[in-house]
Amino acid sequence: MKAVLDSSVFLSEFPVEGSLFTTPSVIDELVDLCSKCRHESLLAQGLTVMDPSEEALAAVDRAARDTGDAGVISATDRDVLALAHDLGAVLVTDDFAVQNVASRLKVRTVPILQRSARPVRWRFRCTGCGRYFREPGTCQICGSEIKRKLK
Secondary structure, three states, X not given: OEEEEOHHHHOOOOOOXXXXXXXXXXXXXXXXXXXXXXXXXXXXXXXXXXXXXXXXHHHHHHHHHHHOOOOOOOHHHHHHHHHHHHHOOEEEOOOHHHHHHHHHHOOOEEOOOOOOOOOOOEEEEEOOOOOEEOOOEEOOOOOOEEEEEEO
């Protein structure tokens, strides 16, 4: 089985096997000794570090906009989602926003310590006047902040 590993795998003792992949941005996030040792151990098991394609990154951006998670996922989240999409692999992560976007991309996820996230669609509502918008920002009507809320 192909599996793309998120940063949280390197911070845990979650058992992983098969064809393992991750991105350079995940490796950059590993700063403590335990996660670096876990990285070395997984490299010895055949972990492959690679970048996703531009097409997959664009697909992730579209999916994140559709689910309302575009402002929440990080560049590293974007990379692991795109790589899993590229490879047709399972994504191992505990991040609910990543799982939500993965669901939209039809990428299967495996949680580490958390329960699996249910798919969520977000709406954006002005904190001042209560109007709904397509994306976060500042309300053109009253100037208040637009925040995301569960649909």
